[in-house]
Amino acid sequence: MTVTLNHTIVPAHEKGSAADWFARVLGLEYEPSSDGHFAPVHVNAALTFLFSDDETFPASHYAFHVSDAEFDAILERVRASGRPYGSAPWSRDDKKLNDWNGGRGVYFETPDGHLLELMTAPQ
CATH class of the missing domain: 3.30.720.120 (Signal recognition particle alu RNA binding heterodimer, srp9/1)
Structure with missing residues (x-):
């Protein structure tokens, strides 16, 4: 199974x-x-x-493997939303992408503080 x-x-x-x-x-x-x-x-x-x-909760991290086209579209919507984004969990607002594992990646927070990660090459 x-x-x-x-x-x-x-x-x-x-x-x-x-x-x-x-x-x-x-x-x-x-x-x-x-x-x-x-x-x-x-x-x-x-x-x-x-x-x-919920009234209080710890922030969680959710990572998504997406295609290049999906990555571009989602990143554009993140930019349009005005949310900061960055290249790493410790650089959430540097407005840069990473190239880990030969793909592109980005991190951004939801309005509730959860950290979302997009990657075009799985880890």
Whole structure:
């Protein structure tokens, strides 16, 4: 059997806003759930991010392997959102990309403080 991550819960100060921002920046769809407990965003056919309201939570790191075209489109939306971005976890606002593993990579924070990473070459 292949082990596949099916979903993860992403804490947020306001789940609907967080899910909407995440979906817009990554070029995904967000449709509010009728049950109201989670705000789901389907990342791909196998993975769903379930945004959940929380008052306090530690920041998490989520990394995504994307194509060159997806990388360009997402980076443009990050720039348009006004969020800082950078080349490494310790350089989140240097407005540079990295070239680790022969690809391109970038880091940026969500409005709730989670660190997102995009890479065109998997690690």
